[in-house]
Amino acid sequence: MSGAKQIIIHVGLHKTGTTFLQDRVFPALPGVRFVHPLHYAQPSDGPIERLLLDLMFRNAACIDVARHRQRIDAWLAQVREPTVLISSEAIVGWPIENHSNLAVNAEYLARVFPTAKIWLVVRRQDRWVESAYAQLLKAGFSTSIERYLNYRDGRFDRYNVGLYNGPNVDARDLDWDAFDRHYRERWGHDAVLTLPFELFSQASAEFLGRFYAFAEIDPAQRVFPDTSERVNERWSPLAAGVAKLVNKVPMPVKRAIRDRLGREWHPSAVLARALPSSLLPSALGGRTRALSPALGAALLELHRDGNRALGRRIGLDLDAHGY
Structure with missing residues (x-):
């Protein structure tokens, strides 16, 4: 049919x-x-x-x-x-x-x-990874973009099965x-x-x-x-940097707070509403993107x-x- x-x-x-x-x-x-x-x-x-x-x-x-x-x-x-x-x-x-x-x-x-x-x-x-990584931070996870990509010692490694390793992908x-x-x-x-x-x-x-x-x-x-x-606009680098720190709180605590107050009261969400991304400078080290130019180039070359x-x-x- x-x-x-x-x-x-x-x-x-x-x-x-x-x-x-x-x-x-x-x-x-x-x-x-x-x-x-x-x-x-x-x-x-x-x-x-x-x-x-x-x-x-x-x-x-x-x-x-x-x-x-x-x-x-x-x-x-x-x-x-x-x-x-x-x-x-x-x-x-x-x-x-x-x-x-x-x-x-x-x-x-x-x-x-x-x-x-x-x-x-x-x-x-490279742009997909940046956006997917930002979404992870919105979802309450805390990890580095290098760990998310399993990038270590100058190479991309395999996917680590199981969320106990943190959310990650095999860049290949x-x-x-x-x-x-x-x-x-x-x-x-x-x-x-x-x-x-x-x-x-x-x-x-x-x-x-x-x-x-x-x-x-x-x-x-x-x-x-x-x-x-x-x-569904993503957070600025500064808001994402704040999320990385805040999201280190244990997940049960984060979920309890979120269920009680709502997602919109996450500190990064408050910051994103108060200061649009176009008005915010980069977070750490003057970087304007989560993915470093070298890592982005390596991903595209792959x-x-x-x-x-x-x-x-x-x-x-x-x-x-x-x-």
Whole structure:
């Protein structure tokens, strides 16, 4: 039954404008049923949301895919819109777990939606790392960016399994070329659209236009919102530096305070509201970014060949965006 409707799955990455798209673009598209699975159950959840919750949090071997597909097909049969758009950055995997569930998620979604179209948005690795690291600080963790990248003695080391090592990634696995190839192997070359986040930042109309053409959205129904207003803006270097110190408080204490006062009363959140990032100087040592230039260059060099291969496959010059 899923083949009777056009299914678009926006898989992420995290930190590539997903919140803006989910808030300002997808819900406004006529003729599109937007499904936005969250990381927690809601009374309004339908069968697609319940499938995604299982993929996010259950052992995949214990998921009854056939039953999920039966329920989803029954739901699709009563959906009036010709296109169903599913968007969850968790589909590409959890960043703090090295995106290790990407392949399992793709396998199971391909079983349920074999004719779907996949939309992947990537971001230059150094800028992606900075943004993902800042999000960790917002979430209450305290670690250095070098430890997050497992960078020691001038080289990138493997992913350390388990959060007792702190959230971390294997920098070698921030290989968007491999992500893109994996989705094309599952759904077919023409069923995947991969775009760089930088295109959205620099030419949002072109970025959205490419997506709309791929999703076969009627030109008269396309939405081009004002992108000057930032959604989910990251903290300044100074606010992030404060978070690194504050977040050293044991997690049970932090959670108790957060549950009582709310996230908005985190010292860094208060600082960010009081002084916008554009007005704040850098935190330590005059650095304006969390990632040092040398470490950023090493990360990009690690992925130079893969980024160029990806650019050739998707028909875009990623070198022009600094990849």
